[in-house]
Amino acid sequence: MTALINFSIKSPNSFDLPSTLTSHGWVVLAPNQYIKEDNSFSRVEPLPSGQVARLTVSSAHQAPDTSIEVRVECPGKLGDKDKAYIESITRHMLRLDEDYTEFHALCEDQGGAWAGLAGGKGRMLRSPTLFEDLVKVICTTNIQWGGTKRMVRELVDAYGLPYGADPELKTFPAPNAIAADPLEVFKSKVNLGYRAPYIHELAVGVAGGKINLDALADTSAPTAEIRRRLKAIKGVGDYAAASMLMLLGRYDEIPMDTVFRDFVSRRYFEGGPVNSKEAAEIYADWGRWKALAYWFEMLESE
DNA sequence: TTCCAGGGGTAGA
DNA sequence: TCTACCCATGGA
Numbered sequence: 001m002t003a004l005i006n007f008s009i010k011s012p013n014s015f016d017l018p019s020t021l022t023s024h025g026w027v028v029l030a031p032n033q034y035i036k037e038d039n040s041f042s043r044v045e046p047l048p049s050g051q052v053a054r055l056t057v058s059s060a061h062q063a064p065d066t067s068i069e070v071r072v073e074c075p076g077k078l079g080d081k082d083k084a085y086i087e088s089i090t091r092h093m094l095r096l097d098e099d100y101t102e103f104h105a106l107c108e109d110q111g112g113a114w115a116g117l118a119g120g121k122g123r124m125l126r127s128p129t130l131f132e133d134l135v136k137v138i139c140t141t142n143i144q145w146g147g148t149k150r151m152v153r154e155l156v157d158a159y160g161l162p163y164g165a166d167p168e169l170k171t172f173p174a175p176n177a178i179a180a181d182p183l184e185v186f187k188s189k190v191n192l193g194y195r196a197p198y199i200h201e202l203a204v205g206v207a208g209g210k211i212n213l214d215a216l217a218d219t220s221a222p223t224a225e226i227r228r229r230l231k232a233i234k235g236v237g238d239y240a241a242a243s244m245l246m247l248l249g250r251y252d253e254i255p256m257d258t259v260f261r262d263f264v265s266r267r268y269f270e271g272g273p274v275n276s277k278e279a280a281e282i283y284a285d286w287g288r289w290k291a292l293a294y295w296f297e298m299l300e301s302e
Numbered sequence: 303t304t305c306c307a308g309g310g311g312t313a314g315a
Numbered sequence: 316t317c318t319a320c321c322c323a324t325g326g327a
Contacts, residue, residue, distance in 0.1 A: 142309040147325065193323035194310085237310045259308040 002164075005078050008060070009068040009087055011096055014104065016120035017059040017066065020094055023124045023299065029136055029149060030156040031172050044163040044171050045089070045128065047082040051075055052163045052171060057090060068094065075164075089128035098123065098249055103289045110285075113300040114293065122292060126247045130213040131206055132172045137243045138195055138202075138235045151192050155199075158189040178203035198235025216248060223250045242291070251291035254283060263298050 018039045021027045027034045031043045040058035047053050053074035059066045070090055072078060091097055100122045107114035107122075127133045139151045159177045160170030178186060178200060187196045205211030215229055223245060230241040242255040254260055256276050264279045265271055283290040 138309095140308070142307055142322095143324075144307050144326070147307075150325080191324065193325090194321090196323085198310085235310070239309060243308090257308080262308085 002073050002075060003077060005072045005074075005083075007070055007072075007083070007087075009070060009090055009096070011059070011066045011068050011094075012099075012120070014100065014118075014120040015059075015066055015094075015096070015123075017057075017068070017094070019121040020123040020125055023121075023296075025145060025148075026125045026127070026136070030153045031160060031170055041125075044160070044169050045086070046161055046171050046174070047074070047078075048085050049076070049079050049082050051082075052161050053078075053082070053086070054163050054169060055086060055090070057094070068096070093126055093128060095123045095126070095249065102287075103292060106286060106289060106293070110293075113297045116300070117296055122296065124246065124295075127172070129172075130216055130248075131175055131202070133247050134202065134213070134233070134236070134244060135199055137240045137247075138198055139192070140243070141195070141235075141237075141240060143193075151190070151195070154190045155192075173203075175203040175206040179207035195235060201234055216244070223253050226250065227253070227255070246291055246295065251293075252288040254280070254291050254294055256280075260294065263294070267297075267301065 021034065021039070021041060026032065027041050033042050035041060035056075038058055040056055042054060042056040044052060044054050051074050053072050056071040056073075058069045058071075060069050068090060070086060072086060074082075100120075103122055104118045107117040127136065135155070136148075136152060139155075140148045143151075155173055155178075156170050157167070159173030161174075161177075163169040163171070181189070183197060183200045186200045190196070192199060202211065206213060211233065216226055218226070221229075226248065227241050227245060230236050230244050231238075236244070238255050239257040239259065242257055242260075245251075245253070245255075256279060261274060261279060264282055265274045268274075268282055269278070283293050286293040
């Protein structure tokens with residue numbers, strides 16, 4: 001017997017769900033399932049009560065007058081704690097509490113590639129936990145997108161909690177689920193290449209309390225300090241740290257990774273060499289929105 | 303077969 | 316701080 005509950009979450013005045021879902025690839029990485037025709041996505045999630053639920057998130061109306069609709073399927077009764085948790089992670093995933101007013105005003109002033117970014121665009125979907133986002137970012141390094149999807153799928157298949165009988169429907173693995181296996185067993189179950197020790201070490205560290213990912217969400221620390229904390233994690237270099245900073249809602253610094261240099265070179269220097277100073281000057285006017293300005297300019301120019 | 307992917311760790315300067 | 320070199324995996 002499956003219980004079915006629907007509830008609404010008030011979204012900010014300026015919010016665009018389709019843009020939030022498609023501004024990067026996260027929506028198609030397991031356990032997310034993208035339902036393109038409905039502009040919605042679903043995922044299987046463990047709840048505080050211990051039961052495993054399937055969530056489907058959609059927007060009821062067209063922007064700007066939107067509310068977020070969450071449909072919950074779960075085997076038992078949905079308690080207040082479960083409901084509060086679902087609302088909390090939905091707000092987090094969709095960044096409903098981030099204020100983009102200033103960014104949208106800057107986009108309007110700049111025009112060009114940014115002209116279409118008002119009306120609630122600019123958000124990028126993220127995962128309920130930093131552990132999930134970090135594992136996924138590590139799975140995007142030095143591999144093509146198809147490989148990333150495969151590796152994340154294998155992780156979920158091997159270590160996720162099941163929802164019902166459908167083998168496709170599982171949660172993203174908890175750190176302790178991965179940490180319970182020795183590295184060699186982990187490597188035999190999931191083909192992650194050289195990333196396996198990094199992800200296993202991360203899971204063991206988080207499960208055992210040696211790595212505190214909450215420290216990454218410390219809003220009182222400067223971005224440079226958060227970047228330092230990120231790079232202290234094995235497997236996280238310039239590119240991965242940059243991706244995580246954006247997922248953490250920090251756009252004030254653009255790290256000079258290869259992708260950024262290549263883009264700026266192609267876009268502004270006719271493919272010629274660019275030094276760090278020249279590259280930084282391109283987005284100097286964007287204040288704390290530099291990385292977002294760069295990201296969406298790159299998206300719009302594709 | 304060979305190459306390489308929006309990299310990163312390590313050793314050695 | 317910078318540079319070689321190595322690192323597994325699977326798709327093209």
